[in-house]
Amino acid sequence: MDCPITVRIQPGPFDAAAEAARLSAGRTDVGAVVTFTGLCRAEAGRLAALELEHYPGMAEEEIRRVAEEAASRWPLMGVTAIHRHGRIPPGGDIVLVVTASAHRKAAFEAAEFLMDYLKTRAPFWKKEHHVDGSEGDWVAATDADDRAAERWRR
Amino acid sequence: MKLVYFAWVRERIGKPEEELSPPAEVRTVAELAAWLAGRGEEYAYAFENPGIVRAAIDRKHVKPDAPIAGAREIAFFPPMTGG
Numbered sequence: 001m002d003c004p005i006t007v008r009i010q011p012g013p014f015d016a017a018a019e020a021a022r023l024s025a026g027r028t029d030v031g032a033v034v035t036f037t038g039l040c041r042a043e044a045g046r047l048a049a050l051e052l053e054h055y056p057g058m059a060e061e062e063i064r065r066v067a068e069e070a071a072s073r074w075p076l077m078g079v080t081a082i083h084r085h086g087r088i089p090p091g092g093d094i095v096l097v098v099t100a101s102a103h104r105k106a107a108f109e110a111a112e113f114l115m116d117y118l119k120t121r122a123p124f125w126k127k128e129h130h131v132d133g134s135e136g137d138w139v140a141a142t143d144a145d146d147r148a149a150e151r152w153r154r
Numbered sequence: 155m156k157l158v159y160f161a162w163v164r165e166r167i168g169k170p171e172e173e174l175s176p177p178a179e180v181r182t183v184a185e186l187a188a189w190l191a192g193r194g195e196e197y198a199y200a201f202e203n204p205g206i207v208r209a210a211i212d213r214k215h216v217k218p219d220a221p222i223a224g225a226r227e228i229a230f231f232p233p234m235t236g237g
Contacts, residue, residue, distance in 0.1 A: 030162035039237055052236065053161055055229060058213035059236075083236060095237050115237055121215065123229075124236025138162050141233035 001073040005079045007064045009054060011086040013111045019141050023078035023100040030077050032104040035113040036097045042090035044127070050139075051095065054085045055123035066117045073113070074106040081114060083124065113152050120149040155222070157190075160170075160231035163207060166200035183209045186228065188225070189215035200230070210231060
């Protein structure tokens with residue numbers, strides 16, 4: 001199946017609506033488009049910003065590998081994944097995943113798979129910056145994220 | 155070979171990358187981490203809990219027993235927290 005894959009790593013914001021529209025533009029076989037946007041939380045007002053460090057080169061390659069696996073497991077008609085890096089304030093977008101398919105089940109499942117895998121495999125690391133100006137800690141990986149990725153294993 | 159470090163591994167070692175030539179008896183990623191840990195207290199601090207530090211060879215995730223022969227770039231980093 002023709003499944004165009006777009007992966008971008010960028011410092012600036014993205015336009016989720018435009019990215020979603022692009023996956024069905026000019027074709028009439030797409031019946032479902034799922035869009036997921038991950039945002040930076042204020043953590044009860046404690047957080048001034050998240051700083052996202054990444055491994056240039058590998059970040060894009062690894063997300064593309066995950067997207068290709070999604071396209072091999074579900075009948076997808078398009079995948080777009082965009083991950084930002086650098087300093088992102090509360091309310092700002094961090095990550096976008098868009099999946100297109102003929103039917104909703106594949107699009108929903110593939111989007112969830114992409115996010116679960118991206119959180120445990122894409123080489124990004126979050127550091128907290130606090131509103132009092134102090135530099136916080138690196139965010140610790142969670143067992144819940146590991147379990148979420150593990151359930152897709154086969 | 156080129157070694158690159160990210161997040162708190164980079165901060166503890168105090169540099170983002172370096173060019174090193176480990177001795178021939180260092181064959182795997184785990185052995186490389188152990189060799190690095192013996193290079194000074196900043197390295198020992200970065201690898202104080204070697205089970206938690208992840209690695210990639212030439213931009214692909216690898217396990218601790220992966221051989222390092224022929225690697226151009228080896229990365230060490232904490233568990234990932236993107237998304």
